[in-house]
Amino acid sequence: MIAGIPRETTPGEKRVSLVPENISKLGGLQITMERGAGDAAGYPDSAYVEKGARISDDARSLYGGADLVLKVMPPTPSEAGLLKEGSTLISFLYPLANIETVQKLTARRTTVFAMELMPRISRAQSMDALSSQATLAGYKAVLIAADSLPRLFPLLMTAAGTIPAAKVFVVGAGVAGLQAIAAARRLGAIVEAYDVRPAVKEQVASLGARFVELPVETKEAQDAGGYAKAQSEEFYMKQQRFLAERAQASDVVITTALVPGQRAPQLISGEAIRGMRPGSVVVDLAAEQGGNCALTEPGKTVVKHGVTIHGPLNLPSTMAPQASQLYSRNITSFLLTMVKNGSLTLDLKDELIRGPLVIQGGEVMHPPTKLALEQGRR
Numbered sequence: 001m002i003a004g005i006p007r008e009t010t011p012g013e014k015r016v017s018l019v020p021e022n023i024s025k026l027g028g029l030q031i032t033m034e035r036g037a038g039d040a041a042g043y044p045d046s047a048y049v050e051k052g053a054r055i056s057d058d059a060r061s062l063y064g065g066a067d068l069v070l071k072v073m074p075p076t077p078s079e080a081g082l083l084k085e086g087s088t089l090i091s092f093l094y095p096l097a098n099i100e101t102v103q104k105l106t107a108r109r110t111t112v113f114a115m116e117l118m119p120r121i122s123r124a125q126s127m128d129a130l131s132s133q134a135t136l137a138g139y140k141a142v143l144i145a146a147d148s149l150p151r152l153f154p155l156l157m158t159a160a161g162t163i164p165a166a167k168v169f170v171v172g173a174g175v176a177g178l179q180a181i182a183a184a185r186r187l188g189a190i191v192e193a194y195d196v197r198p199a200v201k202e203q204v205a206s207l208g209a210r211f212v213e214l215p216v217e218t219k220e221a222q223d224a225g226g227y228a229k230a231q232s233e234e235f236y237m238k239q240q241r242f243l244a245e246r247a248q249a250s251d252v253v254i255t256t257a258l259v260p261g262q263r264a265p266q267l268i269s270g271e272a273i274r275g276m277r278p279g280s281v282v283v284d285l286a287a288e289q290g291g292n293c294a295l296t297e298p299g300k301t302v303v304k305h306g307v308t309i310h311g312p313l314n315l316p317s318t319m320a321p322q323a324s325q326l327y328s329r330n331i332t333s334f335l336l337t338m339v340k341n342g343s344l345t346l347d348l349k350d351e352l353i354r355g356p357l358v359i360q361g362g363e364v365m366h367p368p369t370k371l372a373l374e375q376g377r378r
Contacts, residue, residue, distance in 0.1 A: 001342050003029045004066025006059050007037040010073040012313070014040035014320035017070040017091070019328040023051040026335060028342035030054070034062045041320040068344070070331055072324075080104035086361070088344060090331060092116050092129070095358050095369040099376065102359070102369060109362035111346075115330065117366070119355035126333040127352075131175045132326035137315040138179030138256065141283045142168075145252045146187060148281045148301075148308050154188025165190045169246050170209070171267055171292060172256035173200040176285055180254045181207045192246060196239075196257075214242045236265065244272035251277070255292035256285045264289040270304075278306030287311035 003026065005018050016038040023031050031053040035045060045055050056062040063069065063082035071091035075083075077100045083089060086109050093114035095102050105112050115129040125131075145168070146153055155165040168184040170177050173195040181204060184191050191209035204211040247253045247268055253276075258264050264286035273282070273295050284291045287298040287310075295304045296311040303309070316323040337352060338344045348354050358366040364373060 001029050001067045001339075001344070002065055003031050003068040003070060004056070004062045005031065005033045005037050005053075005070055006062055006079070007034045008040075008072055009076065009079065010314075012317060013073055014317045015072045015324045015327060016041045016043060016320075017072050017324075017327060017331060019043055019325050020047040020051045020053075021325075022328045022332040023048070023053055025332055026339065028339050029068070029335075032056050032062060032066060034059055038324070041324040043321075043324070072327060074098050074101055075105075077101050077104050080108065083108050083110055085109055087111075089113070090115065090334065093358060095366060096372055099369075099372060102364070102373070105359055106362045106364060110359060111344075111357075111361055112359040113334070113356045114358050114366075115334075115356060117356040117358070118334070119351050121351060124352055124355075127330050129327055129330040132330055133316040133323060134174065134176040134256075135179045136319050136323050136326070137285055138176035138254075139183045140315045140318060141176070141180050141254050141256075141285055141312075142183035142187065144310055144312065145184075145254060145281045145283050148310070149252055150279045151251065152188075153184070166251040167192070167249065168252040168254065169193070169250035170254045170256070171195075171243065172258070172286075173197075173204050173211075174256060174258075177254070177256040178203060178207065180256065180285075181209045184252075184254075185209065189252070192250070194243065194246065212246060214239055236267075240267060240269050240272070243267050244269060244275065247272050247282075248275040248277075251280055253280070253282045253293075254285065255282070257292050258286055258289060262289075264292050266290075266292060266294055268293040270294045273307050273309070274305045276305070276307045280307045282307060282309045284309065284311050285315070288313055 033048050033053050033055055035055050035057050064084055068088045074093045080101045081104050088111040090113045118124050118127050153166045156163040166189045168189040168191045170180050170193040173193050181191050181193055185208045192212050193204045193209045194212050201211040282293055284293045284296040286292045287296050295309055298311045299313045301310045346353050364370040
């Protein structure tokens with residue numbers, strides 16, 4: 001069975017889906033790399049050849065000859081059309097945002113697994129690519145904030161007097177938020193954190209941060225997968241007022257709140273930004289889904305009312321060597337559950353297989369995507 005690793009074509013994407021160290025673990029597969037696929041992540045073709053991989057000169061021949069394709073970002077519609085009929089694709093997919101690509105993949109009768117749909121179960125922890133990449137994003141967000149803030153993070157006691165520690169407020173205590181808390185604490189900041197899910201309070205406290213609570217009851221704030229659920233408009237209005245108070249008392253605000261399949265909730269209003277101290281910094285990790293801050297401009301850094309607002313896109317790619325290493329381990333762990341005697345064996349009774357399965361042999365299996373396609377045909 002031939003597994004193809006194409007060069008990523010999304011602008012700014014430097015990651016690669018498989019690194020050389022994991023090739024030996026996939027002994028039943030013949031790995032074929034598109035020439036230069038790992039260069040931007042610091043993995044030259046020679047490193048793959050040493051591990052037994054073959055090099056393909058172009059994407060068309062790679063896609064056409066691969067039984068299995070491993071990617072990081074969703075394929076474009078044109079790339080989807082190059083896949084060998086009946087082949088298998090494993091990558092991030094975000095099918096509801098890439099309906100045209102899904103249509104092309106079904107037309108090629110492919111089987112497709114979306115890494116972002118990996119179930120939140122203990123057996124899947126080593127395959128949780130969203131978490132591995134969010135860890136890097138949370139860390140990098142703090143570095144961006146520290147570089148932009150015109151003051152020091154740690155408390156300093158000098159002969160000229162004491163410099164108080166910077167105050168960092170983290171909104172959303174998922175994987176990215178918890179990593180941001182840990183990084184900010186290591187830099188010496190005073191950290192507060194907020195999350196709609198009260199269950200994360202202990203995790204926040206274990207990292208040395210203070211968990212601040214909105215004095216409003218939240219019902220069913222967390223879904224079965226551990227993600228935050230959407231709340232009522234009344235709740236969001238009260239939440240905005242509360243978060244504005246905390247943001248205006250902080251030097252840095254890092255927002256990470258996402259609701260799967262929906263636009264990111266707008267939590268930091270324009271009025272909240274207007275009330276922050278000049279020189280303060282906001283890093284909005286939800287920028288790719290519209291942003292948690294009303295004044296975020298995705299992909300840009302802007303200054304509004306004296307506050308620097310960062311809307312970074314694809315932060316893991318800025319740390320491509322380690323991001324690729326982590327993603328490669330995720331995808332390798334997932335593959336090892338399915339590869340038997342050099343071929344893929346799918347047990348659809350297994351939640352681990354059924355959860356991320358979007359298309360099987362050209363048939364859409366993911367209910368929300370199936371509904372979106374049916375509605376589009378009407």
